[in-house]
Each structure stands twice: as structure tokens, then as C-alpha cells.
Amino acid sequence: MFQFWDKDMVYLENIGVAFQGTYLFRNLTWHIGDGERIGLVGPNGAGKTTILKVMSGQLIPDEGSTSLTKGTRFGYLPQEEVAVRGRTLYREAASVFESVEDLREEQKQMEKVLEGMSSAPEDSSRLLEKYGHLQNEFEKRGGYEIRTQTEAVLSGLGFARNEWDRMTESFSGGWQMRIALAKILLSRPDVLLLDEPTNHLDLESMTWLEGYLDSFEGTVVVVSHDRYFMDRVADKTAELESGKLTQYPMNYTSYLGEKAKRQERIQAALKHQEERIEQLERFIERFKAKASKASQARSKMKILEKMKKIEHLPETRLIHFKFPPAPRCARRALELISVSKAYGEQKVFEDVEILVERGDRIAVVGVNGAGKSTLLRIMSGTEAPSSGERKLGHKVVVRYFSQQTADMLDPDRTVLEEIESAAPDNPAQNLRRLLGAFLFSGDDVFKKVRVLSGGEKCRLAIAKILLTS
Numbered sequence: 001m002f003q004f005w006d007k008d009m010v011y012l013e014n015i016g017v018a019f020q021g022t023y024l025f026r027n028l029t030w031h032i033g034d035g036e037r038i039g040l041v042g043p044n045g046a047g048k049t050t051i052l053k054v055m056s057g058q059l060i061p062d063e064g065s066t067s068l069t070k071g072t073r074f075g076y077l078p079q080e081e082v083a084v085r086g087r088t089l090y091r092e093a094a095s096v097f098e099s100v101e102d103l104r105e106e107q108k109q110m111e112k113v114l115e116g117m118s119s120a121p122e123d124s125s126r127l128l129e130k131y132g133h134l135q136n137e138f139e140k141r142g143g144y145e146i147r148t149q150t151e152a153v154l155s156g157l158g159f160a161r162n163e164w165d166r167m168t169e170s171f172s173g174g175w176q177m178r179i180a181l182a183k184i185l186l187s188r189p190d191v192l193l194l195d196e197p198t199n200h201l202d203l204e205s206m207t208w209l210e211g212y213l214d215s216f217e218g219t220v221v222v223v224s225h226d227r228y229f230m231d232r233v234a235d236k237t238a239e240l241e242s243g244k245l246t247q248y249p250m251n252y253t254s255y256l257g258e259k260a261k262r263q264e265r266i267q268a269a270l271k272h273q274e275e276r277i278e279q280l281e282r283f284i285e286r287f288k289a290k291a292s293k294a295s296q297a298r299s300k301m302k303i304l305e306k307m308k309k310i311e312h313l314p315e316t317r318l319i320h321f322k323f324p325p326a327p328r329c330a331r332r333a334l335e336l337i338s339v340s341k342a343y344g345e346q347k348v349f350e351d352v353e354i355l356v357e358r359g360d361r362i363a364v365v366g367v368n369g370a371g372k373s374t375l376l377r378i379m380s381g382t383e384a385p386s387s388g389e390r391k392l393g394h395k396v397v398v399r400y401f402s403q404q405t406a407d408m409l410d411p412d413r414t415v416l417e418e419i420e421s422a423a424p425d426n427p428a429q430n431l432r433r434l435l436g437a438f439l440f441s442g443d444d445v446f447k448k449v450r451v452l453s454g455g456e457k458c459r460l461a462i463a464k465i466l467l468t469s
Helices: 048-056 089-115 121-140 143-156 173-186 203-215 227-233 252-287 294-306 372-380 415-422 428-437 442-446 454-467
Strands: 008-019 022-033 037-041 063-068 074-077 191-195 219-223 236-241 244-248 332-343 346-357 387-392
Touching: 008 048, 022 048, 022 063, 022 219, 022 244, 037 048, 037 227, 037 252, 048 074, 048 191, 048 219, 074 173, 089 121, 089 143, 089 173, 121 143, 143 173, 143 203, 173 203, 203 227, 219 227, 227 252, 236 252, 244 252, 252 294, 332 372, 346 372, 415 428, 415 442, 415 454, 428 442, 428 454
Parallel strands: 037 219, 037 236, 074 191, 191 219
Antiparallel strands: 008 022, 008 063, 236 244, 332 346, 332 387
16 A cells, blocks of 8 residues: 655564454554654454554564664553542642653752862862753753643643642543643653543643644654544544554545545456456366367466455444334423532532423533533432432433443453343343344454453443343
8 A cells, every 4th residue: 555654663563463362463564654643543443552552562462573763752642541649630740750850959969069069170170060961951851841831731631720739539530531641741752642532632622632733743643533633633544454554645534535435446356356257267167178278278277376366345344223212201301400519619510400301312512520421420310419309200211321331341251241241131142133233243242341442342331221221
């Protein structure tokens, strides 16, 4: 396919990764260049997160080798939630500068020595020279800009100034991911590996991140289901599908158009080849036994043997399901009456009035921290309000899918065991049919939950919700 790298920084050579004896990919080679902006795309479970883990050194491939340009530093944001504790927000973010701060402390100690020094001028000269080296290194590594940079990144990612002294453990999962992202950006790596970075960002923070990445001088490899974000931060696309990596020197939208054209070309070539093979086989079958045509038949057989077969395109699998019809319920399905919520002295919202009528389709929008998830938890009954009333209509059944639902699956169960836990009396045939609709077919149902990708876990969690509806 396309080649578009001039100066390579990351080398993946013929790598292969297997889980439970099944390979996600094999013989995969990828050279990533300095300063490239690449969007990594592919279906759930193709191995996108696995490749990022291999690049960052968190996963050693079963086959092949990885190598880096000397001195290359990575910043990797995982898709799974991370949690930090024990420091204030500001101190946690600024902790990436600890080695730079050590230089400053060394400078201060040397200043004290120089102030009280009464030794020979040559000793003083040597110390001043060393002090000068420390000062240059401190400045080179952004020592004078630590506070400015930390404040800019925290503000850009949506942290209010009055939150900077809050302990990190008091922040929710989505905000914890922002803390992790802030630390990665402040560490100024050579290569940024971002796995679904927008999952926990609101529009303002996403816009700020786009601007930051636009001015970032290093290499970026990003996985995201937000096509508009991908278009704005990546100008090259690498597609991982059916164990193969295909590279396109264009943004995501252009890639979709080019991929469709490429599929049409391959389909046309495949059809032409199949017709040619059928023609050759008919000739061989008809004339192989006739002396006058035997040499021609043998010639056709050699053509057939040497012909390089065009591979069939991988089938694009789509989820097929419908929510089961809900039982007839009251017209006024759910009400919140003068509902308020607070955690200690921190008020989230107060005196909220909501009426949900049968058949409504409602989108809840707002900046991060406004209380959207809290509101949904109260509406679903999984969390109680601080004050006010929640009223559920007659025969109303509520099901709740949250940002954390997929994380509540049992990692030690197989896919089939996890779905059976939601409906132990349901025949295995029905359960496997449902799993098939959610793209878990064949031996996929025996995979451990722990090896599933983030997208696959979400599919399994939704399938469980359907079972209990």
C-alpha cells in the first residue's frame, strides 16, 4: 500500500500477539516516523490497544521485535481507567517535573556553598562552572515554566482553579483520566500514544486538546471513535483489520472514501480473476485427454498454478439487535420532584424537576462536573438524592448503562459464562444466538472477559442488559 514515513522513530518488525492460543495478528510490520500524526482505526477486538501497549513497552509480543530511536520517550494514555491518590491535584500534575525540581534544589545548595566560600579562586571557578551547567540544564528542561505549563494544562483540561488543592482521590473516574492525561502532556514525550482520549472530555476540553496536539512537535498515534476529532488531529490513517495493517496518507474521512474505492477495485479484480480461473479450468477439463490439445492444457495448468490468488475482502460484521418491546406502562414514566444532590459541602445540583413520559427520547448535555452521570444514577435508582423525590410510574422497568458498566464484568469468566450469569435459566442456544448478534461467534464465546477490548466489553454489557429487560 502507501509508504509515507521519512525518518522512522518506532520500528515494529514482524510482530505477533496471541491470546489463549489465538493470534490477533502475525507478521505485522510498522515503521512510525518522527512528527507523524496517525489515526489508528479498526473494528473492536482487532488489536489497536494491543499495538499501543507493544509500542509503549507494556506488552512484549509473542513474535517479532520492536526497536526505537535512541532516547525516544513515550507518553501512553490507556483506555482503562487509572486512579491516583495521596497528593493534591496540582502536586500530582507537577510530579512529572520532580527530576527538574531536583536540579533546582541542587542549584540552591550550591548557591549556599558559594556564598560562604573562602577557598582558592580556582575552586570557586570550578563550582561556578558546574553551577552554570546546572542552570542551563534547568532552563533547557523548562524549569522556569513549570508553574505556567502546569496551570495551562490543568485549566485546558477543565480543572477549576479552586480544585487544584483537592486531593486526587476525591475525583471521579473521568476526572482521574484527565489527571493522567495532564501528566502525560506535561511530561513532553517524543511519542504520544492516546487510546480513546476523548471518552472523558467535554467539548471545551476536547477543543483545547485539539489545539495542544496541533502545536505538539512530537509523534502522535491516536485511537478514537470520534471521527471529527480524528480528522482534526491526524493527517494519516493506519487501519488494523483481520490481522493486517494498511496505511493511508490521508485523514479519516478521506480514508473512508479511499477504502471504499479500494474495495471496489479489489472486488472487480477478484471477479475478473474468478472468471479467468473458471475459463482455464473448463479448457483443461475439456482438452487434457486429447492429444492434439494436451500441450495447451498443460500450459493452462501452469498458468493456473502460478497465478497469485487475490484474497477475499474481510467481511464487515455489524451488530444486529432490537430492544425487546417494553410492557405497557404509565404515561408518566418517571419524575424527579425538587431533587437535590450534594457530596458533603459540595453541591452538585438542587431543586431539579424532570418529567419523563412514555416514549420520550432525551439527551442530557452539559460540561464535565455538571452532574450528568449523577442525575442519571438518581433517575435509574442506583443512587439516592440528598433531598427530593423520585417517582416511578406503574409497570415501568428501568435499565442503566453507565461509563463504568463494562468494568463491572467478571474478568475471570468467559463471555458465555458472563452472559449465563444474567439469565441462568435461559437455554444456551438462545444465549449463543444473542451473543452472535453482538459479534461473539464460534470460539469467541470462550474468551475470558479480561482479554476483551474496551469495545467488546461494552457489547457484552449491553447484551446482559437486553437479557434482563
